Amino acid sequence: MADRVAGPEIERLIQLLARLPGLGPRSARRAALHLMRKREDLLGPLADAMALARERIVTCSACGNIDTIDPCTICCDVRRDATTLVVVETVADLWALERAAVVRGRYHVLGGVLSPLDGVGPDDLNLAGLVDRVSGAGLSEIILAVNATVDGQTTAHYVTDLLAHLDLKVTRLAHGVPVGGELDYLDEGTLAAAMRSRTAF
Amino acid sequence: MADRVAGPEIERLIQLLARLPGLGPRSARRAALHLMRKREDLLGPLADAMALARERIVTCSACGNIDTIDPCTICCDVRRDATTLVVVETVADLWALERAAVVRGRYHVLGGVLSPLDGVGPDDLNLAGLVDRVSGAGLSEIILAVNATVDGQTTAHYVTDLLAHLDLKVTRLAHGVPVGGELDYLDEGTLAAAMRSRTAF
Numbered sequence: 001m002a003d004r005v006a007g008p009e010i011e012r013l014i015q016l017l018a019r020l021p022g023l024g025p026r027s028a029r030r031a032a033l034h035l036m037r038k039r040e041d042l043l044g045p046l047a048d049a050m051a052l053a054r055e056r057i058v059t060c061s062a063c064g065n066i067d068t069i070d071p072c073t074i075c076c077d078v079r080r081d082a083t084t085l086v087v088v089e090t091v092a093d094l095w096a097l098e099r100a101a102v103v104r105g106r107y108h109v110l111g112g113v114l115s116p117l118d119g120v121g122p123d124d125l126n127l128a129g130l131v132d133r134v135s136g137a138g139l140s141e142i143i144l145a146v147n148a149t150v151d152g153q154t155t156a157h158y159v160t161d162l163l164a165h166l167d168l169k170v171t172r173l174a175h176g177v178p179v180g181g182e183l184d185y186l187d188e189g190t191l192a193a194a195m196r197s198r199t200a201f
Numbered sequence: 202m203a204d205r206v207a208g209p210e211i212e213r214l215i216q217l218l219a220r221l222p223g224l225g226p227r228s229a230r231r232a233a234l235h236l237m238r239k240r241e242d243l244l245g246p247l248a249d250a251m252a253l254a255r256e257r258i259v260t261c262s263a264c265g266n267i268d269t270i271d272p273c274t275i276c277c278d279v280r281r282d283a284t285t286l287v288v289v290e291t292v293a294d295l296w297a298l299e300r301a302a303v304v305r306g307r308y309h310v311l312g313g314v315l316s317p318l319d320g321v322g323p324d325d326l327n328l329a330g331l332v333d334r335v336s337g338a339g340l341s342e343i344i345l346a347v348n349a350t351v352d353g354q355t356t357a358h359y360v361t362d363l364l365a366h367l368d369l370k371v372t373r374l375a376h377g378v379p380v381g382g383e384l385d386y387l388d389e390g391t392l393a394a395a396m397r398s399r400t401a402f
Contacts, residue, residue, distance in 0.1 A: 007269040009257055013250045019243055021235050022228040023221075031221040033293050035251070036258050036267050042220055043255050049214045050236070050248035056210055057237050066237050068208040092234050 010036070062133070064109030064126050066091050074098075074106055081105040083140040087130065087159060089113050089147060097145060105143070108133065113151040114158055125155075127162065134163060144172040211237070263334070265310030265327050267292050275299075275307055282306040284341040288331065288360060290314050290348060298346060306344070309334065314352040315359055326356075328363065335364060345373040 010032060018028035035043040059065070060072035067073055074080065074094075084105025088094050089112060097103050110125045134142065144159060146152035160170050175193035177186060186194075211233060219229035236244040260266070261273035268274055275281065285306025289295050290313060298304050311326045335343065345360060347353035361371050376394035378387060387395075 007274060009250070009253050009269050010267070013247075013254050016243065016247045016250050020218075020224075020232040022224055022232060027223040029296065030293065031223060032254075033267070033291075033296075034222050036254065036292075039255055039258065042217065043251055046214075046217045047248055047251035047255055049210070049217050050244055050251065052210050053214050053237065054240055054244045054248055057240065066211070066234070068210055073208060090234075091237075092231065095230065095234075 063107050064091070064111055064129070065094055065107060083138060084143065085134065085139055085141070086143045086145050088145050089152065089155070093145065093147070103143075103145075105141075110146075110155065110159075113146065113149075113155040115151045122158065127159070130159070131162060134166060134168065139168060141169045141171060144170065146172075148173075148175055264308050265292070265312055265330070266295055266308060284339060285344065286335065286340055286342070287344045287346050289346050290353065290356070294346065294348070304344075304346075306342075311347075311356065311360075314347065314350075314356040316352045323359065328360070331360070332363060335367060335369065340369060342370045342372060345371065347373075349374075349376055 013035075014025075014028050014032045017023055017031050018025050020028075023031060035046070056068040057066055058068065058070045060067055060070050060075055062071045062075045065072040065074060069076070081104040084103075085108055086097065086103050086105055087108045087110060088097065089110055091109055094107050094109060097107075108126070108130050110127070110130070112120055112125055114120060114122065114125065142159075142163060144156040146156050156172055163170060174197060175190065176197055177183065177190065177194045183191065214236070215226075215229050215233045218224055218232050219226050221229075224232060236247070257269040258267055259269065259271045261268055261271050261276055263272045263276045266273040266275060270277070282305040285304075286309055287298065287304050287306055288309045288311060289298065290311055292310055295308050295310055298308075309327070309331050311328070311331070313321055313326055315321055315323065315326065343360075343364060345357045347357050357373055364371060375398060376391065377398055378384065378391065378395045384392065
C-alpha cells in the first residue's frame, strides 16, 4: 500500500532497511521517516558513510577480519604477540574480544561453525587458511575462542584434530559463571562446568 | 575501542547507524557487520537508495507529507475526496491510515502535537497552513485523526477552537475497544470510553 503514498524511492529505502538485523518492516518505516526528517544531519552522512564503506572495506587475506586495509590493522600491528593465535567464529566475536582488550595476539576468523544440520562443512570455513598459517609461523599457542554452543564446541574439536600433528598448545576459553551472574538463573550445564573447573580461593 | 580494530570509516558507519530509532550501539554494530558481509546485495543498494532519497525527497508544501514530488502524490490525486481533510500528527500516522486504506480525502500533517512540557507551542506546528487551507477550499468535514494521548487530545481541542469560526463539521476518531482486543488487558479509560460510546447491536 505504502508505495501508493510515498513513491517507489521511499518504498525501496524501507525494504532495504528492513533487511538489517534488528529492524522489521515496522521499525524500518520508522527508521526511514527518521532519516527523511534528518536529511542533512543523518540521511546524507549515512549515505556517504555507506558509499565509502562499500568502496573501501576489504576482507583481510591473512585473518578474515574486515577492515579498510589488507592485511588488516591487527595483522599489521607489530606490537601484537606473534606467538599466539586466537581462533574465532565471526568478525563480531573478534570485535567483542577487542572491546574487552583481552587478546594480545592475532586472530583467525573461521567465518562460521561446522553445522551439519545447516549444511556447513569444513570446506565452508576458513580452515585451509588456518592450517597454512599455523604451519608456517613460530606460534606457540592456539586459543579456540569459539562460542560455547554445540556447533562451536564441535568446531573446536575439529580444529584441534586438524592441528594435532603440529607441536602446539591448543587451549579454549574457560566455562563457568559469568561475572555478575546469579547461580539461580544459570543452566545446569554452566553450573556443572563451573563446579568441575573450580579454583582455589 | 573498536576504532583501533576496524578503522574510522567503519566506526563512523556504526555511530550513524546507532542514531536510527530501534538500533542501539550493539545492534548498530551487528547491522554494520551484516552490511559489510552483504556488500553487493545490501550495502551498495542501501547507499544508493539513501543518496537518491536525499536528493529527491521533499516535504509537500500543501499537506506536509514526505514524497518525491511537491505537491505530493496524495494531494495530486484527483480521485480523492476534496471535501474531507484528515488532520494527523506525523507522516507516520498518515502512512498508517493509508495502509489501512480508510481515508478517501486528503491529509494535513501538523508535524507534532502541542506539548507545554516539551516546549512545543502552536507556532511549532503547521497550524497556519491548516487555517489557510481550510479557509480557501470547499471543505465540508475536518477529521482530527490525532493520537488518543493527552497531548494529542489537547491539540485536537486547540485545532477545533482555531476552526470554530468556520462553518465546518469537525470530527474525531472513535475511542473504544481495539478490534481483537481483550477487555481484561484494556485500561479503565478505554473501557469507560467504549461503554459511553456503545452502539446498538
